[in-house]
Amino acid sequence: MVSHRDKELLRDDVRAQGMKLTAAHRESILKPYLPDPSELPRRSPQRWRKTSPRKTPIRTFLKSQLHQLTYTLIHILFGIVVRLIQSYHAVVDRIFAIVYYHHRTPELIKKDVKNLDRLPEHLSIVLSLRKEEDALTILMDEVAELAAWTVSAGIPVLSIYEKSGVLKLYISTLHRIVTNKLSAYYGSPSQQPALRLFAPHHPVYQPLDGNSTEKSNNNSLIVLLLSATDGRETFVDLTKTLAEMSQNGKLSPEDITMELVDAEISEITTQPSQTTSSTSVGNKPAFDPTISVKPEPDLLLVFKPLLKLDGYPPWHIRLTEMYCTGDKTNIMAGYAEAVEYQGFLRGLWHYAGAQMRFGR
Amino acid sequence: MATSMYLSKLRKWFLASPPIEIAISKLRELLVGAIKQGPVPQHIAFVMDGNRRFARTHGIETVEGHNLGFEALARILEVCYRSGVKVVTIYAFSIENFKRSKFEVDALMEMARVKLSQMAQHGEILDRYGAKVRVLGRLDLLRPDVLKAVNRAMEMTSANGDRVLNICFPYTSRDEITGAIRDTVADYSQPLRSRSSSQRTPFSESHIALNIQAQSHNVKVEDTGSDIESTSEPLAHGEDGAKHDRPNKVYESGSSFSSSTTLDLAGHQDIANAKKVAQRAGEDSEPPVFMSPETITRQTLSDHLHTKDNPPLDLLIRTSGVERLSDFMLWQCEEDTEIVFLDVLWPEFDLWHFIPVLLGWQRRISKSKKNPDAEGDFNGDVTGSSENDMSDEVLSSSTKVKAL
Numbered sequence: 001m002v003s004h005r006d007k008e009l010l011r012d013d014v015r016a017q018g019m020k021l022t023a024a025h026r027e028s029i030l031k032p033y034l035p036d037p038s039e040l041p042r043r044s045p046q047r048w049r050k051t052s053p054r055k056t057p058i059r060t061f062l063k064s065q066l067h068q069l070t071y072t073l074i075h076i077l078f079g080i081v082v083r084l085i086q087s088y089h090a091v092v093d094r095i096f097a098i099v100y101y102h103h104r105t106p107e108l109i110k111k112d113v114k115n116l117d118r119l120p121e122h123l124s125i126v127l128s129l130r131k132e133e134d135a136l137t138i139l140m141d142e143v144a145e146l147a148a149w150t151v152s153a154g155i156p157v158l159s160i161y162e163k164s165g166v167l168k169l170y171i172s173t174l175h176r177i178v179t180n181k182l183s184a185y186y187g188s189p190s191q192q193p194a195l196r197l198f199a200p201h202h203p204v205y206q207p208l209d210g211n212s213t214e215k216s217n218n219n220s221l222i223v224l225l226l227s228a229t230d231g232r233e234t235f236v237d238l239t240k241t242l243a244e245m246s247q248n249g250k251l252s253p254e255d256i257t258m259e260l261v262d263a264e265i266s267e268i269t270t271q272p273s274q275t276t277s278s279t280s281v282g283n284k285p286a287f288d289p290t291i292s293v294k295p296e297p298d299l300l301l302v303f304k305p306l307l308k309l310d311g312y313p314p315w316h317i318r319l320t321e322m323y324c325t326g327d328k329t330n331i332m333a334g335y336a337e338a339v340e341y342q343g344f345l346r347g348l349w350h351y352a353g354a355q356m357r358f359g360r
Numbered sequence: 361m362a363t364s365m366y367l368s369k370l371r372k373w374f375l376a377s378p379p380i381e382i383a384i385s386k387l388r389e390l391l392v393g394a395i396k397q398g399p400v401p402q403h404i405a406f407v408m409d410g411n412r413r414f415a416r417t418h419g420i421e422t423v424e425g426h427n428l429g430f431e432a433l434a435r436i437l438e439v440c441y442r443s444g445v446k447v448v449t450i451y452a453f454s455i456e457n458f459k460r461s462k463f464e465v466d467a468l469m470e471m472a473r474v475k476l477s478q479m480a481q482h483g484e485i486l487d488r489y490g491a492k493v494r495v496l497g498r499l500d501l502l503r504p505d506v507l508k509a510v511n512r513a514m515e516m517t518s519a520n521g522d523r524v525l526n527i528c529f530p531y532t533s534r535d536e537i538t539g540a541i542r543d544t545v546a547d548y549s550q551p552l553r554s555r556s557s558s559q560r561t562p563f564s565e566s567h568i569a570l571n572i573q574a575q576s577h578n579v580k581v582e583d584t585g586s587d588i589e590s591t592s593e594p595l596a597h598g599e600d601g602a603k604h605d606r607p608n609k610v611y612e613s614g615s616s617f618s619s620s621t622t623l624d625l626a627g628h629q630d631i632a633n634a635k636k637v638a639q640r641a642g643e644d645s646e647p648p649v650f651m652s653p654e655t656i657t658r659q660t661l662s663d664h665l666h667t668k669d670n671p672p673l674d675l676l677i678r679t680s681g682v683e684r685l686s687d688f689m690l691w692q693c694e695e696d697t698e699i700v701f702l703d704v705l706w707p708e709f710d711l712w713h714f715i716p717v718l719l720g721w722q723r724r725i726s727k728s729k730k731n732p733d734a735e736g737d738f739n740g741d742v743t744g745s746s747e748n749d750m751s752d753e754v755l756s757s758s759t760k761v762k763a764l
Contacts, residue, residue: 003385004376007431014427014474023481033438034485063393070394078719232658232691239541239661243548243653253546258538306724307699314690318534321683322699 096342102149104185109152112345116352120298122157123150124226124320126310127303127339129164136166140174142339143167143223144181149344151193151221152185157293158223159269161312165227168199175205178223193219200230200268222293224269231313238264265315266295301325301347303339323347388439388711395443395715398722399729401674404440405449405689408433410680410705417705423467428707430471439711441491441523443718447670449526451688455498455535469506472529476509483516490522496666497531524670531666533690540664540691544656547664551648665691673697675721677714679706 006029013026102109113119125146129135143160150158160167167174175197179189186192198204238261245251270293296316300323302308307324309317325343374380408429415425433450440448452472458465479486479493486493495510502510510529662668673692678685681703685693693699698721704713 003378003381011427014430023478026478027482027485030482030485034489067390067393068397070390071397074391074394074719075398075723078716078723082720082723232661235537235541235661236656236658239544240653240656242541243545243656246545246549247650247653253542253549256538256542256545258534261538261541262534307701308695308697309693309699311695314693315534315537317685318687318690319684322685322701323683 093340093342096346097340100342100345102152102341104148106148106152106185109149110154113153113348116348118352119153119155119348120321120351121155122159122294122297122299123155124159124161124297124300125303126161126300126312128310129162129166136170139167140170140177141181143174144178145341146339146344147178147195147221147223148181148185149341151182151195151219153348154219156220156222158221159226159297160223161226161310163228163310165225165229167225168202168227171197171199171202171205171225174225193221195221195223197223197225199225199227200234224293226269226313228311230268231311234265234268234313235315262315269293269313269316270295296320299323299347299351301344303343321351323350391711391715392439392442395718395722399725400444401718401721402445402671403447403449403673403675404445405451405673405676405692406433406436407451407676407678407686407688408706409678409682409686411707413680414705414707422464423471425707426468426471430475432707432709435710436714437525439714441489446522447524447526449496449528449667449670449673449689451528451531451686453497453529453531454687455501455530455532456687458501458530469503473506473509476506476513480509480512480516486517487520490520492517492520492522492524493527494524494666495527495529496536497529498535499529501530526667526670528666528688532687533685534687536666537661537691539666540661543664544660548651548653548656551650662691667692675700675717677702677717679704679709 009029010026100112102112127139127142129139132138139162146160147158175195178195178197179192182192182195183189194206196204196206242251242256246253296318297320300312300317300320302322302324304310304324307322323346325340325347375384411425411429412422414428415422418425437448453468457468476493493513495514499507499510667673672694673689674697676685676689676693676697676699678700679702681701683701685699689697700717702709702713702717
């Protein structure tokens with residue numbers, strides 16, 4: 001730590017645009033704060049050994065022992081503090097979970113977010129597949145719950161990121177599960193909000209049934225399924241295509257601008273491939289006017305004990321607010337953070353810059 | 361109000377008194393030494409946010425706030441490097457920041473210039489401690505005098521390498537990614553040196569190719585035919601995904617014809633390809649030979665980023681309670697990067713805020729080392745390689761799928 005006197009000296013120098021002190025003078029101020037060269041890992045031994053003849057084996061040994069001891073002590077203390085904080089948060093979370101419960105009533109959810117100043121237009125959620133046997137079922141149920149809460153809160157777009165991309169394989173099943181969940185919240189199909197499900201390079205999944213034309217509920221929800229391959233691998237694919245074009249002389253590297261990359265990358269998540277053309281990708285980027293997804297999520301909720309992005313597509317999270325629900329609550333939930341309504345709500349409240357209170 | 365001012369003055373006086381100062385610095389030393397005993401993140405990134413807000417709340421000039429921010433940076437760098445962090449990346453200036461008031465931008469530029477040129481005066485100290493300074497970003501947007509200082513500082517320290525300080529100066533991550541793509545494409549558009557000039561064997565590849573074709577199909581290769589094939593090739597190349605995978609394999613394997621499997625398959629396309637390649641080789645690299653784009657991987661792109669030589673990012677810390685990345689290190693925030701948002705303004709940021717983060721990190725790492733399946737899911741040093749293997753696997757499987 002720089003002592004007060006030296007700090008003032010240096011600050012004066014800064015105010016004078018670095019003209020006040022000479023290089024030698026600054027060095028002399030600096031000298032006491034630099035670590036002893038003898039403590040450094042040997043880089044160029046022949047050069048510095050001569051200047052550091054002072055060998056203090058006992059002092060060094062004691063010092064390292066002291067540091068070891070401090071390390072252990074600090075970690076024991078820190079562990080206790082962390083446990084205390086965790087238990088505190090666990091209790092608070094339980095209380096929130098009791099006070100704020102959705103009771104499968106969209107009106108109640110609507111009420112919970114009514115007073116918020118702003119809601120995200122595009123909510124993104126990072127989920128992880130657990131290691132249990134029925135992990136996929138749990139995951140799908142979580143997605144269904146989240147979809148129901150999201151649409152009840154009035155958020156039109158929900159994107160779910162799951163690293164392995166297993167959800168994309170079961171889009172139709174997932175659609176059925178979500179629809180079932182929505183019917184538990186909303187009742188008969190005519191009162192349900194319109195649900196559309198899609199993944200990059202997949203068509204929009206929206207089964208057409210007879211009575212879906214006239215809906216009393218004009219809310220709608222678009223669920224976008226993302227996986228790790230939509231992230232950095234997409235850039236690899238894009239680079240491959242661009243490299244090929246460049247090799248064939250159709251494009252020069254100078255033509256690659258941020259706008260071009262942005263347009264190409266955004267297209268993947270905003271424009272699903274046409275419903276009619278089955279799975280062939282990229283032959284014609286036909287624009288479906290009914291789908292308009294804002295590519296940049298406004299809020300990213302991470303249902304995990306830690307804020308780790310887990311390989312989330314990097315391009316669009318530039319200005320995304322991030323919130324980790326399970327920061328300290330992993331003591332009870334064990335490995336993977338459970339997706340809970342209070343966590344979801346906490347994220348929305350946090351996004352709006354509001355504090356959550358006990359009691360609605 | 362008055363009492364609180366007196367109190368803060370008293371506190372300041374107390375903290376500035378020599379015995380207390382010595383005690384605090386000893387305590388810091390002890391803590392840093394203790395941190396050093398455990399695992400330490402190799403690469404930490406900081407978003408130095410809150411200088412302006414600090415200045416506003418404390419009623420000082422914005423520029424003064426930035427100066428205090430610089431002091432905080434110096435404090436933190438000391439802690440980082442002493443405790444064994446190899447690379448520190450700081451977000452000093454975003455390309456978007458050019459939109460701020462001219463006065464502030466100029467002041468920041470001036471500060472950077474002064475600091476960097478001051479640093480250049482202490483070359484010997486930098487050498488002794490092996491510090492390497494790199495300025496990442498769009499250097500072409502800088503003023504010429506600042507650019508000169510930047511280049512001087514980078515040149516002076518370029519031989520060092522134990523401890524690296526990356527200063528992201530006019531930087532945005534999107535710009536960096538775009539640049540990486542552009543550079544990769546440019547690299548792959550460089551024709552490989554004509555193979556015939558640096559022949560490893562006395563045999564001519566084109567001759568062997570013709571022979572094999574003649575054997576397997578008993579067709580005499582006509583020059584006109586091959587001409588047509590080769591001219592129509594770029595079209596087919598662009599359109600047919602399944603088809604272009606094969607010629608790529610051919611390129612990939614160093615010498616074009618070391619893998620005879622492509623020829624043994626002996627589909628129509630293979631003949632076309634063989635003819636095409638034969639044509640190329642025969643014409644003595646007149647149409648240039650390129651590296652196959654299929655060899656581009658995530659690693660290729662990562663290698664073209666500004667942070668290419670650095671270990672993966674372990675920890676990203678943003679101060680001032682803003683919970684966004686703001687176009688910083690988007691690509692580098694991978695699976696195991698822990699992002700921490702602290703509700704403290706940068707000029708106030710010190711060891712005391714930093715230590716809990718480090719301790720938490722150490723705790724998780726040592727826990728996950730004991731029990732690799734547990735929540736921390738960090739595999740220590742193995743991560744890099746296994747991850748690469750994984751991505752390679754994914755890649756190869758995806759190319760397989762494409763080939764099918």
